[in-house]
Amino acid sequence: MFKNREVKIYTIKYILGFILLGILLFFVLKEAISHMEELYYQELIESTTDTESLTESGKTHYLPSQYDDHIKDSIRSLYVIVYSLYLLIASFGYCLGLILYRVPLKAIARVSQNSEEVLEGNYDNLEMIDVPEGDISQFYSLYTKMVTAIKHSRDKEQAEKIFLQDLIADISHQLKTPLATLTIYQDLLCNPNVTDEKKQEMLKLMGEQLSRMEWLILSLLKLARLESGAIQFTTKSQPLLPTLQMAHQNVGMLLKAKNQSLVMTCDENVILKHDSDWLAEALTNILKNATEYAPEDSTIQLNVEHSKVMTTINIKDYGKGIDKESLPKIFKRFYRAKSDVNENSIGIGLSLSKGIIEGQGGDITVSSEVGKYTCFTINFYHTFL
Numbered sequence: 001m002f003k004n005r006e007v008k009i010y011t012i013k014y015i016l017g018f019i020l021l022g023i024l025l026f027f028v029l030k031e032a033i034s035h036m037e038e039l040y041y042q043e044l045i046e047s048t049t050d051t052e053s054l055t056e057s058g059k060t061h062y063l064p065s066q067y068d069d070h071i072k073d074s075i076r077s078l079y080v081i082v083y084s085l086y087l088l089i090a091s092f093g094y095c096l097g098l099i100l101y102r103v104p105l106k107a108i109a110r111v112s113q114n115s116e117e118v119l120e121g122n123y124d125n126l127e128m129i130d131v132p133e134g135d136i137s138q139f140y141s142l143y144t145k146m147v148t149a150i151k152h153s154r155d156k157e158q159a160e161k162i163f164l165q166d167l168i169a170d171i172s173h174q175l176k177t178p179l180a181t182l183t184i185y186q187d188l189l190c191n192p193n194v195t196d197e198k199k200q201e202m203l204k205l206m207g208e209q210l211s212r213m214e215w216l217i218l219s220l221l222k223l224a225r226l227e228s229g230a231i232q233f234t235t236k237s238q239p240l241l242p243t244l245q246m247a248h249q250n251v252g253m254l255l256k257a258k259n260q261s262l263v264m265t266c267d268e269n270v271i272l273k274h275d276s277d278w279l280a281e282a283l284t285n286i287l288k289n290a291t292e293y294a295p296e297d298s299t300i301q302l303n304v305e306h307s308k309v310m311t312t313i314n315i316k317d318y319g320k321g322i323d324k325e326s327l328p329k330i331f332k333r334f335y336r337a338k339s340d341v342n343e344n345s346i347g348i349g350l351s352l353s354k355g356i357i358e359g360q361g362g363d364i365t366v367s368s369e370v371g372k373y374t375c376f377t378i379n380f381y382h383t384f385l
Contacts, residue, residue: 011094018090022083029082033075175216178209185209219348223333226355233275233360240272240304240311247283248302254291255300262287265303272311272380274360282356285349286315286376293319293374310382316375322368330366 185202188194194202225231248262255262290300294317305312322330333351357364357378368374 014094018094022086025082025086029079033078175213178213181209182206216348219352223348223352223355226352226359231359233278235273235275235360237271237273238276239268240270240274241266241268243274243276243280244283244302244304246276246280247287250280250284251287251291254288258291258294258296260291260294260296260298260300262300262302265301267304267306270304270306270311274380278356279360282353283313283315285353288349290315290317290319290374293317293321295319308382311380313378314375315378316373318373321370321372321374322366323370327366327368331364
């Protein structure tokens with residue numbers, strides 16, 4: 001019948017109160033009836049001693065010998081009626097109280113059960129209930145918010161742990177090849193039979209590997225800071241053209257090596273709220289990607305479209321293009337397309353660019369057709385106060 005200790009305690013208290021109140025009611029009734037009997041007897045004595053006249057007047061329908069038995073029967077009936085009503089009211093009050101009492105008990109039981117689930121780290125089986133307006137409702141609402149906040153905190157912590165594990169695994173994997181190469185070259189340098197000319201060549205190759213490792217580590221640290229939200233961009237409204245020119249300058253040597261040209265179309269009056277240094281780095285990575293995939297003696301286009309609603313930067317090359325299978329994956333960290341033209345590419349530049357652009361409130365998409373073109377589109381939406 002009873003499912004918890006609180007209901008049992010409530011029932012025991014109610015029964016004890018019911019019994020005590022019943023005893024009190026008995027003494028009150030007894031005292032009242034005794035007082036009424038005294039008054040009635042006194043009225044009979046003072047009015048007359050003529051039984052017939054009393055009977056005719058309606059003050060009594062019984063002879064004195066019958067009166068005591070009748071009054072006892074009446075008192076007995078009165079007790080039955082009063083206690084029947086008392087029992088009925090008490091039963092109704094108990095049921096009503098139990099219903100009202102179960103509302104907070106149900107909420108407390110759910111809080112207790114959910115708390116056990118939370119302590120065990122299980123947030124998927126939490127069940128919330130509807131609680132009527134009141135103090136319990138406010139408490140339960142605050143508790144629900146607290147559990148939700150703990151869940152979000154737990155999810156964020158888990159995501160950060162997974163990110164850190166993946167990052168360490170990625171760093172280890174990417175550094176494995178250059179470290180192995182450096183170890184081989186170091187062993188060869190220790191060989192006395194290696195000529196000085198060969199040693200100089202190996203030292204040059206070792207320097208290239210070390211530079212690659214340095215760039216890789218710095219890029220990974222930047223990416224880690226971006227994804228963890230540790231970088232705060234210093235955005236301000238400023239001309240966009242100098243930022244584009246900075247990115248152009250960063251890839252100048254790459255363009256020259258393949259006799260490529262970059263055609264920029266941007267009005268010098270275009271003002272965009274952005275972090276110039278970081279956006280230039282994002283654009284540099286995209287332009288590097290374009291120079292790698294575009295053929296020699298080709299043209300890469302960078303044009304800016306500006307309106308009251310948004311500013312769009314398009315970077316388009318007419319190279320090998322990207323197949324449909326690879327297109328949705330190119331912004332993933334360390335992803336390399338099957339037809340990657342650069343064997344030393346580690347697939348981190350575009351991921352870093354995406355993080356920088358999105359960190360400044362923009363978005364980046366790509367469209368491509370194999371053998372024809374690849375176009376990166378960057379959109380910055382303007383905000384109006």
